Amino acid sequence: MFSRAYRTIVTVPPLAWVAVFLLVPYALMFCYSFWSVSSAQTIVRSWNVANYQELFQKPVYWETLLRSIWIAARVMIFSLLLGYPLAYFLSFYSGKRKDLLYQMVIIPLWVSYLVRAYAWKTILGSDGVLNTLLQYVHLTSHPLDFLLYSPFAVVLTLTHIYTPFTILPIYASLEHIPRNLVEASHDLGATPAQTFWKVIFPLSIPGVVAGATFAFVLSLGDFLAPLLLGGPSGIMISNIVVSLFGAAYNWPLGAAISLCMLVVVVSLLFFSERLEKKWSFS
């Protein structure tokens, strides 16, 4: 029912915009990663794989990458451990308060990243709220210094930030489970634990996969929480990229690392999509 002209008008402008401001920049990142910097600090546009060689040869790069993956993995696991039971409670046991509690999950999801990261900084510092509280109640006599400027602070803060991201897709998948399946399992004599592990949990796997992917991917690329709370031992791969694009002025090497991150992220998305399809029942 829509004419060719209509379809062209709604298609071409967004397509053109996305091509210029998303596709071209990603392509540019790809190109840069094969270029190099001259000694006079200018970009040399000759193609070579030197950046990738450097990346794999210098331990600082892949060690930081591994550390980032380990931090992101911990954030993912903690977010799931906190998020799944909450989503399950929300979907099956929250009764009349469902709507209110759901909003309480949405709010921190969209509320300022910076505000939440800053809040943790004021809590974890050596003169921070937690340390002074512990001394006030005489649990410790001097401030615990592992709290701030450590991977611990980064994992804690990122878990706080990304837990709501894991709750939403898990909740959505739990809500989509036909309740008569649960009743059938119950009527056929399954115990509640059996019903959960054999019916509910398998059907919620697509949500778990989506939530896990979110938490992992977004925390893997984070550079603000490590800058604010990580200290030297909490540096992540994106911090190296930031310095390569800043003071160290080596855009090509920075682009190569970013591209590796992009490849990891896109293949994870692809993989998680396959997993979700495999486990979804509709």
Added chain:
Amino acid sequence: MELLLSGNSANVSRSRWLRLHASAVFAFLYLPIAVLILYSFNGQGVGGFPPRNLTLDWYQTLFSDGAIWDSVLNSLEVGFAAMAISLTFGIPAALALDRANFPGKALFRRLVLLPLILPGIITGLSLLMLFDLAGTKLSLLTIVLGHGTALIAVATTEVFAGLQKLDRAQEEASLDLGANYWQTFWRVTVPNLKLPIIGAALLIFTLSMDEIAVSFFLIGRDNTLPLEIWGRLRRGITPEINAISTIIFIFSLVTIVFWYRLRVKAEGSVEAGAELIAATDS
């Protein structure tokens, strides 16, 4: 459901355990924000337990802090401009995905959604390379282009969800009765999509006001509010930052709750937001 599951005592203890877990997770999500707000009234600085000499001084300092309010104005400008761009391209994109077939449609959909799941550093850096190549000077304009592009995803997803619920017969009737496509779009399609469009606009505006990872790389001489705060965090912290964070939190809280109500009204479900998240990998 509750009746069905609350039959035996194992279930009662299970639901009690889940409720306890849910309370603990909500405490984890909200306590840091509560602490942040409390210490914005603390006369003794950002840490230190218990808070002493409660005062409104920090708010007074804040209200007479010219640099902060300049950055607030910048952020408002950026927010409105980004909203205009995202809606201008996001609404047609949703129409195109709903109604047109074109080569690369699947790729286009993924590409539009990508900035929402990619770590901000990748979007920010790839745009930085584009602007560098084009010789564009970094300014608030480059931030607007960055936010506008990244948040097209929000407009497209929200409007696309609205289109799925739209009764095509109305548009067909309008066309049959002699209205042209332009008239039909403004008098039938848009009024029917009013709630999703307002919802998307609100969400885009809030997200843009809070955004920091993409802006970090595209900033010129003028700061947005989050970047102004970021700059101060590195120089040392005072409860003035708690005060501005409190105001940001309340501002986000109000718009998000408002957005949520709109979304529930438009969709009739409490899964608002989950679709936005889930859309990125479907």
